[in-house]
Amino acid sequence: MSQFPTDTPGKGGSPKSKGDFARFGIVTVSDRASRGEYEDEGGPALLEFFHEAIESEWEAVYRVVPDEMDAIEAALIELVDEHDCSVIVTTGGTGPATRDITPEATESVCERILPGFGEQMRAISLKFVPTAILSRQLAGTRGKSLIINLPGRPKSIRETIDEIFKAVPYCVDLLDGPYIECKAQVVDAFRPKNARR
Amino acid sequence: MSQFPTDTPGKGGSPKSKGDFARFGIVTVSDRASRGEYEDEGGPALLEFFHEAIESEWEAVYRVVPDEMDAIEAALIELVDEHDCSVIVTTGGTGPATRDITPEATESVCERILPGFGEQMRAISLKFVPTAILSRQLAGTRGKSLIINLPGRPKSIRETIDEIFKAVPYCVDLLDGPYIECKAQVVDAFRPKNARR
């Protein structure tokens, strides 16, 4: 497991925002990246997304783990139970190959599955590439945390997260988490009127 | 648990229809409505749908229950096993909040899940609001009954039920239930040619 290098700070947002401070978890699942044979691209793409999209104050915690059930579960549990991350995004390991085990590890640590995320992410990616049908990505909740599996490639990550993140701040509200504000020009997050500050 | 007030009769349809008599169940799942702190809007919206959409003779049985696993299960089982409801629609309790437990209770009493209903209802609602991705609504069968989770808000109920109900009469046929006829201008129900009267 590794952290972001110190010259890539995992922090952002404005203290002038009406929102609360929130912590995000980023988990790159990759045998090669975890052995240092390959530079992780998914994790930095997710960090860049948070920098561009989140208006309220935030901090990211980043982990790189191999495609192993135990390692993925341990990283997710740590980010939820010890770091109180409100949203955890994973990248990699959602295909049909034998080593791909991210959805199983995610389902195993979640109390509830939110099937709409997997459905909508696949529907979005199918507009770009027919092999999106093969993705087993899912999302679920553990305690007050929402865990979402994202694709491995930076391009596919942004095609999906820019769209589905519109519902994430309200989901975190419903889980009794912090009030997250987005920059509307990047993510036009939706909350019912009575849930807006 | 409460019944419709006597001035809101849960009956309708025409004896001249070629269809059979059918009983529908309506289950409002809401802590506040079940304590009388809030006037249920979902149940009446569903009753109004049946009045507008069903041509053949029908009767509705209505229950209001709190967001409790046992209470929801008991209402669904009663409506299937004692009242022979061919179709049971629930409203409320399908979100990601801790108290939302309607999908779990529904899955627990069903023998089979029909995943297409949840998928299509979320796809429809996503056209109106991005937070539809958070809904965990599902549908399944118990004996000869089809149980469908609908959203809580009357507007969202009609956006989805008007569309998905097109497949419900034929589903009830396949479950050896009564032949239900719809008013085509409200719900253009579809049956394969060899299944039509």
Added chain:
Amino acid sequence: MSQFPTDTPGKGGSPKSKGDFARFGIVTVSDRASRGEYEDEGGPALLEFFHEAIESEWEAVYRVVPDEMDAIEAALIELVDEHDCSVIVTTGGTGPATRDITPEATESVCERILPGFGEQMRAISLKFVPTAILSRQLAGTRGKSLIINLPGRPKSIRETIDEIFKAVPYCVDLLDGPYIECKAQVVDAFRPKNARR
């Protein structure tokens, strides 16, 4: 269980293709067809699809079984474990009627479910008929084999398989199976650049 008559050879493809030899399984699930009361239409439609769509060399193994859990499971296991079929397609038995048991049998023999297949097949069929919502068809993997439930009617089979098969050759690659080539004018199969021969 029966085989194709000898005048309908279950073989095709060109030895000049860059692809590898592959074996396909076709399983018709139908009480009536298995008793000989009804001529199977789904199996021949699937065989015709392979003839039209597959460029690399292939051979098909065909089974007709009744709507019985044990019989379907046994046929799928035989086609995977004994015949090394890379792709197995079933037709029939995916509706909500009591006898329909194909999805349960498929799930039971698979190690993993690929939820995108059921979702996309229902979404495609919904463009043609609202009762597609009732289909419980799914896909999954057992060892190196991909098993896909298709509809029963030849027209519905082609509406879906022509579209979803675009992702099948790459899925088989990821499962360490043979390199399957399609005729691009029938199925424009997609592989990422680094996976192409």
